[in-house]
Amino acid sequence: MLKKAILAVAAVGLLSFAGLQAAGAETIKVGAILAVTGGASFLGGPEARTLEMLVEEVNAKGGINGNKVELVIKDSAASTEKAISFAKQLIEEEKVFAILGPSTSGETFKIMKIAEDGKTILLSCGAAEQIVNPVAKYVFKTPQKDSFAVKKIYGEMKKMGISKIAVVAGNTGYGKAGKGQLLKIAPEFGIEVLATEVYDKKATDLSAVVAKLMANKDIQAVVNWSIVPAQAIIAKNMRQAGWDVPLFQSHGFGNIKYVEAAGAAAEGIIFPAGRLLVADILPDSDPQKALLLKYKKDYESKFKEPASTFGGHAYDAFMILAKAIETAGTDKEKVRDAIENLKKFPGTGGVFNFSAEDHNGLDMDAFVMLTVKDGKFVLYEGK
Amino acid sequence: MTLDLFFQLLFAGITYGIIYAIVAIGFNIIYNTTGIINFAQGEFVMLGGMISISLLHVVPLPVAIFGAVLITMIVGALIEMVFIRWLDNPSVLRLIIITIGLSILIREVALHIWGESIRSLPYFYGNEITAVQFGSVRFSPQILWVIGVCGVVVAGLSLFFGYTSLGREMRACSANRRAAILCGINTRNMVTFSFMLSAGIGALAGCVMSPITYTQYDIGTGLALKGFTVAILGGLGNSMAAVAAGIILGILEAFSITIVPLAFQDAIAITLLLIMLFLRPHGLFGSKEAAGLKEF
Numbered sequence: 001m002l003k004k005a006i007l008a009v010a011a012v013g014l015l016s017f018a019g020l021q022a023a024g025a026e027t028i029k030v031g032a033i034l035a036v037t038g039g040a041s042f043l044g045g046p047e048a049r050t051l052e053m054l055v056e057e058v059n060a061k062g063g064i065n066g067n068k069v070e071l072v073i074k075d076s077a078a079s080t081e082k083a084i085s086f087a088k089q090l091i092e093e094e095k096v097f098a099i100l101g102p103s104t105s106g107e108t109f110k111i112m113k114i115a116e117d118g119k120t121i122l123l124s125c126g127a128a129e130q131i132v133n134p135v136a137k138y139v140f141k142t143p144q145k146d147s148f149a150v151k152k153i154y155g156e157m158k159k160m161g162i163s164k165i166a167v168v169a170g171n172t173g174y175g176k177a178g179k180g181q182l183l184k185i186a187p188e189f190g191i192e193v194l195a196t197e198v199y200d201k202k203a204t205d206l207s208a209v210v211a212k213l214m215a216n217k218d219i220q221a222v223v224n225w226s227i228v229p230a231q232a233i234i235a236k237n238m239r240q241a242g243w244d245v246p247l248f249q250s251h252g253f254g255n256i257k258y259v260e261a262a263g264a265a266a267e268g269i270i271f272p273a274g275r276l277l278v279a280d281i282l283p284d285s286d287p288q289k290a291l292l293l294k295y296k297k298d299y300e301s302k303f304k305e306p307a308s309t310f311g312g313h314a315y316d317a318f319m320i321l322a323k324a325i326e327t328a329g330t331d332k333e334k335v336r337d338a339i340e341n342l343k344k345f346p347g348t349g350g351v352f353n354f355s356a357e358d359h360n361g362l363d364m365d366a367f368v369m370l371t372v373k374d375g376k377f378v379l380y381e382g383k
Numbered sequence: 384m385t386l387d388l389f390f391q392l393l394f395a396g397i398t399y400g401i402i403y404a405i406v407a408i409g410f411n412i413i414y415n416t417t418g419i420i421n422f423a424q425g426e427f428v429m430l431g432g433m434i435s436i437s438l439l440h441v442v443p444l445p446v447a448i449f450g451a452v453l454i455t456m457i458v459g460a461l462i463e464m465v466f467i468r469w470l471d472n473p474s475v476l477r478l479i480i481i482t483i484g485l486s487i488l489i490r491e492v493a494l495h496i497w498g499e500s501i502r503s504l505p506y507f508y509g510n511e512i513t514a515v516q517f518g519s520v521r522f523s524p525q526i527l528w529v530i531g532v533c534g535v536v537v538a539g540l541s542l543f544f545g546y547t548s549l550g551r552e553m554r555a556c557s558a559n560r561r562a563a564i565l566c567g568i569n570t571r572n573m574v575t576f577s578f579m580l581s582a583g584i585g586a587l588a589g590c591v592m593s594p595i596t597y598t599q600y601d602i603g604t605g606l607a608l609k610g611f612t613v614a615i616l617g618g619l620g621n622s623m624a625a626v627a628a629g630i631i632l633g634i635l636e637a638f639s640i641t642i643v644p645l646a647f648q649d650a651i652a653i654t655l656l657l658i659m660l661f662l663r664p665h666g667l668f669g670s671k672e673a674a675g676l677k678e679f
Contacts, residue, residue: 039601041499171646198646202605204596205399207522208637209645211391215384229501229597239512240523241391257500261597263511 026330028063028097029070030055030321031090033111034125034314035103038077042227042255043103046311047125048073049303050295051100054318057298064325076102083107084114091118097332100317101125103310106173112139121336123317125310127251128177132359140339140359142316142349143309144274148364149251150181152272153223154189156369159382160246162220166195166213168206168234170226175201178225178250194219201228207237214243221245227252232262239265246270251367254309259372270380272367274309274349277377287346295348312348319347384641387519392637394517398526400626400633402596405533405588406610407617407625408540409581415544415620416553416577419478423462423486424585425607426493430455431586432598433493436502444504448590452583459582463575486603493600504593525594532591536584537622553577557620612656618669628667 032051035044055071063069072094074086083102090096091114098121102108105128112131115122115138124131124141131141157165167182169175179196186193194216197209213219222245224234231253238247249271256277259266275282279292295315299307320339328338342361345352350366369380406428413421435451442450466481467473506513507528514521544550555563556573563570589598596602609632617628632655636648665671 037494037499041494045499168645197640198644200605200646200649202602204402204592204602204605205395207398208392208395208640211388211395212640214391215388229599232501232597236511236523240514240521242514242521261501261503263505265511 026067027070028067028325028330029072029094030098030100030318031086031094031096032071032073032100032314033076033083033086033090033102033107034073034100035078035107036073036075038079040078040104042308043125043310044075044078044101046299046305046308047101047103047314048075050299050311050314051318053298053302054315058322064322065329067325067330069322072096076107078104078107080107080110084110087111087114091115091120096120097330098123098321098335100314100321104173105131105177108139108141112136115139119332121321121332121339123321125313125317127174129181135357135359138336140317140320140354140361142313142320142347142352142360144251144349144362144366145360146178146250147181147185148362148367149272150178150185151189151364152367152369153248153270154185154191156270156380156382157191157221157248158189160221162246163190164192164194164218165221165223166197166216166219167193168197168199168209168213168222168224170201170203170228170230171198172201172227174250174252175226182223182225199226199230201226201230203228203230203233205237206230206234207241210234210237210241210243214238214241219245221248223248223250225250225252229258229261232258232266235262235265235269251309254370254377256306256308256377259375259377263375266372266375268371268373270369270371273370273377274312274366275368276307276309276312276348277370278368278379281379287344287351288348291346292348309348316347316349316352320345320352388641390518390520392641393634394520394522394526396634396637397630398522398529398595398633399636400613400630401526401529401533402588402592402606402629403609403613403632404626404629405529405536405592406585406606407613407629408533408536408622409585409588410610410614411620411622411625412540412581412584413577414557414614416556416573417478418557419475419482420611420614420619421578421581422479422482422607422611423489423603424581424610425603425605426486426489427455427459427582427585427603428589428592428606429493429598429600429603430458430489430582431589432504432593432602433497433502433589433600434586435590436504436593436598437497439504444507447504448587451590452586455586455589456579456583459578460575463578467578468571468575486607490601490603497600499600501597501599502593503597504590506594507591523595525591529591529595532587533626536587537626540622549576609652612652615656615659615664616667618666621666621668624666624668631667 034048036048055069076083100123105126108124108126122139127143129145169179247269251273253271254273282289296307324335324338328334342354350362352361354361370377371380409424431451435447438447438450508524515524552568553573556570613629617624
């Protein structure tokens with residue numbers, strides 16, 4: 001599979017090279033550092049496949065303003081050391097126009113400075129807010145900020161009259177960052193966190209912790225923050241124990257595979273997510289609807305697996321870059337400025353409005369609250 | 384602590400314990416014939432789960448499980464024949480390092496075949512929210528399946544090692560390889576057979592626990608670590624002791640969360656492992672004299 005993919009990319013690269021000879025136009029070399037294998041492969045896999053698909057599509061249409069795109073994907077396996085050496089390699093040897101990725105926040109933190117020093121645009125697919133806060137000149141990110149997800153959840157809880165909660169999180173970078181935001185923002189919404197528990201990312205059963213939390217009768221809801229299978233395990237253990245308080249999850253739950261894994265126990269889980277997962281039931285007036293449906297259809301028919309929001313982050317990164325090149329030409333500095341000036345640009349994660357102060361460009365509206373009904377994601381309407 | 388919570392935690396502990404024990408039994412079988420620890424044991428568990436899930440697309444559940452056990456046994460035999468059988472009088476350390484390498488190899492192969500996503504078999508009875516009520520305690524009926532399978536395996540193995548000539552020959556290999564050869568036992572075949580047997584038991588464990596724990600390409604490492612701890616705790620080579628030790632570890636882990644944060648759950652297993660290795664390397668139920676005769 002991977003080999004085929006590499007061959008395909010190489011073939012596309014060669015073709016575009018041949019095309020360039022004929023047309024005399026420039027080839028734009030775009031680097032990507034993605035965790036295609038390893039522990040974060042559920043992020044990097046869809047991201048890499050999405051980019052391959054998009055580059056193929058763009059080149060088939062004759063490229064961006066007649067310039068073909070050459071994609072160089074490096075598999076970091078979510079290792080920061082590899083990400084660092086690939087970033088240097090892409091900037092110094094390959095002399096890429098821009099870098100898409102890395103897949104995780106941890107890797108992004110390590111290569112931000114390299115991109116800054118190399119004056120190379122970096123469009124990260126990492127979720128952590130610290131990537132764009134404080135703003136670094138050449139660093140942008142496409143996933144929604146985790147603080148917005150937390151606020152969205154707390155907003156919903158307030159509506160439901162919930163004020164005392166328990167927080168459980170996985171011991172990954174994502175889980176820790178989310179737990180921090182949950183604890184920090186809780187007072188703003190008048191929410192009291194009665195218990196916090198952190199479990200190992202390889203946890204296979206959480207019935208003991210469920211029993212412990214359940215014994216505290218004051219807890220009105222549970223928030224789980226992780227991207228590991230435990231998302232499904234905690235749902236099962238809670239329902240098996242007969243505990244029926246609402247279960248909230250993070251936007252990391254936005255993968256239908258977890259719903260399948262939790263089966264009947266997934267019913268009624270509430271979580272914030274981008275609109276991709278409910279594209280087909282959005283109103284037609286939604287600015288994202290058309291592109292979401294197209295991306296979903298293209299991806300699913302090409303790769304025979306459900307599209308996830310994670311692949312969407314790479315989609316956004318590439319489309320933002322392509323749009324900026326289209327408006328500003330092939331000068332790196334001008335393209336960077338063009339990204340910063342990009343307004344009302346619909347992507348899979350939301351409608352992007354970049355500015356000199358905001359290199360993420362999304363607001364809270366990028367999230368919608370979803371729930372699981374009959375094994376499918378649907379919009380959460382409240383009780 | 385209320386009585387309800389006590390029993391709920393107790394049962395959670397027994398669940399963990401039985402899962403660890405059934406992995407530990409696989410370690411014990413290979414140890415019993417070769418005197419080595421097979422660190423790829425967790426990967427057999429993973430393979431069992433993965434293969435049965437793939438087979439389930441074409442055949443009914445019982446056949447899928449049977450097929451997965453059979454295929455994993457063949458994999459176990461092939462691994463032994465390709466990587467271990469032809470070695471001339473290998474040292475224990477060398478064999479152990481080979482098994483560590485094998486575990487990484489199997490994991491990577493599984494990643495390329497099945498990808499990174501989590502899978503699971505359906506619950507054998509009911510679904511994800513079905514629970515059996517036992518007094519004030521509620522638990523998934525799947526746990527009864529795991530306990531049942533574990534019981535059958537332990538009983539079967541005790542009969543096998545105690546009363547069949549094949550079982551006794553396997554034990555002879557471990558007790559004294561040279562003497563076993565002199566008695567006309569084909570020790571190499573015995574080793575191959577022990578790999579098959581432990582692969583099969585691992586695969587069966589992987590199938591029955593899959594609805595509870597899920598199956599992912601890298602689930603083996605964590606399970607192997609706990610299984611290894613339990614095998615040491617009980618005393619290497621003794622399946623019955625492994626069950627007792629597994630339940631002890633499981634209950635300790637479950638009750639630990641009332642005192643220390645959940646994140647320390649794994650630290651407890653490792654601490655226990657280290658203490659045992661320092662103080663009673665022959666295990667809680669093992670005999671010091673018997674352990675002293677072993678190379679490892």
